[in-house]
Amino acid sequence: xxxxxxxxxxxxxxxxxxxxxxxxxxxxxxxxxxxxxxxxxxxxxxxxxxxxxxxxxxxxxxxxxxxxxxxxxxxxxxxxxxxxxxxxxxxxxxxxxxxxxxxxxxxxxxxxxxxxxxxxxxxxxxxxxxxxxxxxxxxxxxxxxxxxxxxxxxxxxxxxxxxxxxxxxxxxxxxxxxxxxxxxxxxxxxxxxxxxxxxxxxxxxxxxxxxxxxxxxxxxxxxxxxxxxxxxxxxxxxxxxxxxxxxxxxxxxxxxxxxxxxxxxxxxxxxxxxxxxxxxxxxxxxxxxxxxxxxxxxxxxxxxxxxxxxxxxxxxxxxxxxxxxxxxxxxxxxxxxxxxxxxxxxxxxxxxxxxxxxxxxxxxxxxxxxxxxxxxxxxxxxxxxxxxxxxxxxxxxxxxxxxxxxxxxxxxxxxxxxxxxxxxxxxxxxx
Amino acid sequence: xxxxxxxxxxxxxxxxxxxxxxxxxxxxxxxxxxxxxxxxxxxxxxxxxxxxxxxxxxxxxxxxxxxxxxxxxxxxxxxxxxxxxxxxxxxxxxxxxxxxxxxxxxxxxxxxxxxxxxxxxxxxxxxxxxxxxxxxxxxxxxxxxxxxxxxxxxxxxxxxxxxxxxxxxxxxxxxxxxxxxxxxxxxxxxxxxxxxxxxxxxxxxxxxxxxxxxxxxxxxxxxxxxxxxxxxxxxxxxxxxxxxxxxxxxxxxxxxxxxxxxxxxxxxxxxxxxxxxxxxxxxxxxxxxxxxxxxxxxxxxxxxxxxxxxxxxxxxxxxxxxxxxxxxxxxxxxxxxxxxxxxxxxxxxxxxxxxxxxxxxxxxxxxxxxxxxxxxxxxxxxxxxxxxxxxxxxxxxxxxxxxxxxxxxxxxxxxxxxxxxxxxxxxxxxx
Numbered sequence: 001x002x003x004x005x006x007x008x009x010x011x012x013x014x015x016x017x018x019x020x021x022x023x024x025x026x027x028x029x030x031x032x033x034x035x036x037x038x039x040x041x042x043x044x045x046x047x048x049x050x051x052x053x054x055x056x057x058x059x060x061x062x063x064x065x066x067x068x069x070x071x072x073x074x075x076x077x078x079x080x081x082x083x084x085x086x087x088x089x090x091x092x093x094x095x096x097x098x099x100x101x102x103x104x105x106x107x108x109x110x111x112x113x114x115x116x117x118x119x120x121x122x123x124x125x126x127x128x129x130x131x132x133x134x135x136x137x138x139x140x141x142x143x144x145x146x147x148x149x150x151x152x153x154x155x156x157x158x159x160x161x162x163x164x165x166x167x168x169x170x171x172x173x174x175x176x177x178x179x180x181x182x183x184x185x186x187x188x189x190x191x192x193x194x195x196x197x198x199x200x201x202x203x204x205x206x207x208x209x210x211x212x213x214x215x216x217x218x219x220x221x222x223x224x225x226x227x228x229x230x231x232x233x234x235x236x237x238x239x240x241x242x243x244x245x246x247x248x249x250x251x252x253x254x255x256x257x258x259x260x261x262x263x264x265x266x267x268x269x270x271x272x273x274x275x276x277x278x279x280x281x282x283x284x285x286x287x288x289x290x291x292x293x294x295x296x297x298x299x300x301x302x303x304x305x306x307x308x309x310x311x312x313x314x315x316x317x318x319x320x321x322x323x324x325x326x327x328x329x330x331x332x333x334x335x336x337x338x339x340x341x342x343x344x345x346x347x348x349x350x351x352x353x354x355x356x357x358x359x360x361x362x363x364x365x366x367x368x369x370x371x372x373x374x375x376x377x378x379x380x381x382x383x384x385x386x387x388x389x390x391x392x393x394x395x396x397x398x399x400x401x402x403x404x405x406x407x408x409x410x411x412x413x414x415x416x417x418x419x420x421x422x423x424x425x426x427x428x429x430x431x
Numbered sequence: 432x433x434x435x436x437x438x439x440x441x442x443x444x445x446x447x448x449x450x451x452x453x454x455x456x457x458x459x460x461x462x463x464x465x466x467x468x469x470x471x472x473x474x475x476x477x478x479x480x481x482x483x484x485x486x487x488x489x490x491x492x493x494x495x496x497x498x499x500x501x502x503x504x505x506x507x508x509x510x511x512x513x514x515x516x517x518x519x520x521x522x523x524x525x526x527x528x529x530x531x532x533x534x535x536x537x538x539x540x541x542x543x544x545x546x547x548x549x550x551x552x553x554x555x556x557x558x559x560x561x562x563x564x565x566x567x568x569x570x571x572x573x574x575x576x577x578x579x580x581x582x583x584x585x586x587x588x589x590x591x592x593x594x595x596x597x598x599x600x601x602x603x604x605x606x607x608x609x610x611x612x613x614x615x616x617x618x619x620x621x622x623x624x625x626x627x628x629x630x631x632x633x634x635x636x637x638x639x640x641x642x643x644x645x646x647x648x649x650x651x652x653x654x655x656x657x658x659x660x661x662x663x664x665x666x667x668x669x670x671x672x673x674x675x676x677x678x679x680x681x682x683x684x685x686x687x688x689x690x691x692x693x694x695x696x697x698x699x700x701x702x703x704x705x706x707x708x709x710x711x712x713x714x715x716x717x718x719x720x721x722x723x724x725x726x727x728x729x730x731x732x733x734x735x736x737x738x739x740x741x742x743x744x745x746x747x748x749x750x751x752x753x754x755x756x757x758x759x760x761x762x763x764x765x766x767x768x769x770x771x772x773x774x775x776x777x778x779x780x781x782x783x784x785x786x787x788x789x790x791x792x793x794x795x796x797x798x799x800x801x802x803x804x805x806x807x808x809x810x811x812x813x814x815x816x817x818x819x820x821x822x823x824x825x826x827x828x829x830x831x832x833x834x835x836x837x838x839x840x841x842x843x844x845x846x847x848x849x850x851x852x853x854x855x856x857x858x859x860x861x862x
Binding site: 001002003004005006007009011012078079080083094095104105106107108109110111112113133135136138139140142143145146167168171172190227228229230231234248249255256257258264267268271272274275276277278279280282284285287288289290292293294295296297298299300301302303304305306316317318319321322324326327328329331332333335336337338339340341343344346347348349350351353354355367397398399400402403404406407408410411412413414418419421422425426427428429430431 | 432433434435436437438440442443509510511514525526535536537538539540541542543544564566567569570571573574576577598599602603621658659660661662665679680686687688689695698699702703705706707708709710711713715716718719720721723724725726727728729730731732733734735736737747748749750752753755757758759760762763764766767768769770771772774775777778779780781782784785786798828829830831833834835837838839841842843844845849850852853856857858859860861862
């Protein structure tokens with residue numbers, strides 16, 4: 001991975017990082033790196049995520065899906081139990097004969113449509129929940145089981161489970177002899193893309209898991225106590241330093257359709273890890289070149305509260321634009337879509353710089369298994385670093401518990417004071 | 432449309448609107464409403480958008496697509512030339528036999544995959560560009576034409592154009608006798624969903640255009656000089672008032688998969704209209720219930736710089752959750768996915784209120800043509816109102832011109848100083 005922070009310096013942008021501040025920042029990075037290395041060595045909760053490339057056993061994943069030859073793999077999970085898989089399969093499996101879908105919401109109309117459209121007898125279901133009790137995931141799984149039964153398909157022959165050591169889903173897998181993989185110990189869901197949580201659908205699509213993990217391992221090997229030596233830390237440190245200087249929004253804008261879900265995965269990583277104690281950059285999901293026609297006006301002329309993170313492959317397959325006799329468009333004819341999107345990227349990056357708006361350029365060589373593994377690993381390391389610099393509890397998400405208890409109480413799943421509060425809503429209705 | 436601003440009041444939230452400030456705000460709304468009404472009456476640029484429900488001729492749209500019986504409609508457009516159509520077809524056409532896709536980026540790999548997968552002989556192409564010169568759109572159209580020719584399909588028999596009075600696309604339509612519709616006069620792209628720009632694919636899917644426009648007209652009829660009488664203005668005024676009090680981010684979170692593109696459409700509307708002069712709320716696209724497992728931690732415990740806008744249907748088709756013998760999940764059995772997503776919504780809304788974070792609840796009766804027409808119209812009216820209150824030039828997007836010139840220069844489409852600036856990039860590379 002290659003990170004260019006030139007347009008985030010104070011000479012170019014406001015907010016921006018003064019060159020003189022880079023030394024102080026680098027000292028903070030050195031301290032944080034020591035803490036992270038210690039956490040990794042001790043396998044501490046959360047830090048253990050950065051050991052996944054060497055700890056994940058791709059052979060175990062391949063064994064769990066052995067013998068399946070599906071047309072479709074359906075992930076049943078939510079949040080970190082779905083986004084990693086969606087990101088990997090969108091980036092790497094688009095040309096596979098196996099399609100990947102995720103049932104990661106509890107919208108009845110959507111579930112109806114999806115289950116009505118899928119060839120259930122040729123579908124493999126991957127159910128993912130660490131606790132085995134996630135309400136949305138288990139409800140969806142019950143619905144999927146029933147749809148399969150209604151279609152005369154034996155769900156016990158077509159289900160793979162990834163879950164923790166204990167819990168209802170583990171018990172279910174044991175009872176029915178389902179192929180079952182472990183969620184990785186000490187790794188929060190949003191950091192688990194490079195484990196069985198993210199790898200099962202990719203494996204069914206024929207993605208090269210070894211290359212993917214090798215990319216992650218290259219990221220691990222590159223961790224070093226200075227931001228000038230480690231692209232992951234360069235990104236994390238600059239994002240955090242800009243946040244401290246007022247860039248409280250981080251718009252992630254990949255210039256590749258296949259990386260659109262990456263921005264969504266990043267948004268969870270960043271929001272749940274850093275959004276606490278009244279701080280944390282707000283991630284915004286964007287897409288180049290499309291959002292030049294939607295968000296660029298704001299990024300260039302709105303508040304000076306944004307960092308734009310460009311993510312782009314340096315090489316991509318191309319497609320020529322035919323020559324044309326259409327007036328005024330002759331300049332496009334004989335060019336290619338790749339040249340056009342590259343020009344759009346360069347123009348947009350420069351247009352922000354010309355307006356003094358900070359951006360960072362993150363580059364992959366190309367969208368392949370090794371580079372995508374590296375990208376995900378490096379962004380996780382960047383996030384852990386930013387969490388250290390911000391002195392937050394990176395690996396927890398305490399603020400979501402209130403709502404979970406309230407929802408459970410509303411559904412009659414126990415006595416929870418939170419459910420009472422829901423009923424006290426203050427109304428001011430205009431209709 | 433029903434708007435509940437109870438959780439945006441200062442008694443409930445920080446930032447929040449003190450009850451005493453509502454009167455002042457309402458005076459500003461009255462003044463802005465007069466300005467808007469005058470603009471509408473004079474058909475002024477931009478304000479004319481709010482006349483579309485009565486000005487759009489659904490019969491002309493139906494005539495333009497008469498005789499086509501496609502399996503797929505493909506929109507070739509970008510930004511406001513695509514997002515409205517995508518929003519309408521996702522919300523209203525999901526059960527149609529006609530699929531809708533948009534080619535709204537210039538990613539060669541994506542174009543290859545999409546054109547390789549589409550049944551081109553059963554596809555109708557809708558090309559949309561007001562100027563007829565939008566580089567991305569015209570490049571894509573040239574590529575689509577060639578793909579059709581390669582597949583032995585006569586593109587002149589399967590193309591509908593929406594464009595302005597003049598320009599290359601109009602000339603092309605005239606030359607080949609293509610069905611051609613006008614982009615509405617005086618209406619910026621992002622405000623054109625309820626015109627031929629947004630309606631053509633919906634018409635091909637059999638969406639009830641009359642009901643859609645009637646919904647928009649109901650929004651027009653409801654415009655009034657007080658926020659307590661007009662839900663559109665209630666929403667726009669509260670969003671703007673919260674922006675002025677520090678809620679500089681507006682996270683739009685529909686609780687319906689079919690409204691996911693609505694959040695994207697809203698993001699363009701809000702960003703391009705209000706993101707200028709160093710101000711403007713940053714729109715963030717979210718999705719309930721999924722993003723409770725991704726963004727909620729940040730919304731509840733991060734900076735107090737966010738308004739969360741919930742959008743939900745009060746009724747929806749439902750699907751039961753089967754009874755289960757799975758331990759710990761008995762409370763879900765016999766419930767429904769609809770009850771679950773409703774409980775999740777209520778719990779999430781209350782969880783933000785309990786943490787003193789402002790939110791607004793926008794409700795439709797159901798996701799149907801009339802209510803979706805109303806939703807889009809009311810959000811446009813809300814945006815125009817917010818623009819008046821913020822005293823910005825709501826209907827222009829001057830900040831995107833720099834990049835357009837730079838890209839054109841880079842591609843050899845003329846001599847532009849901006850292209851030179853691109854070559855002067857400051858680098859600070861870590862790899």
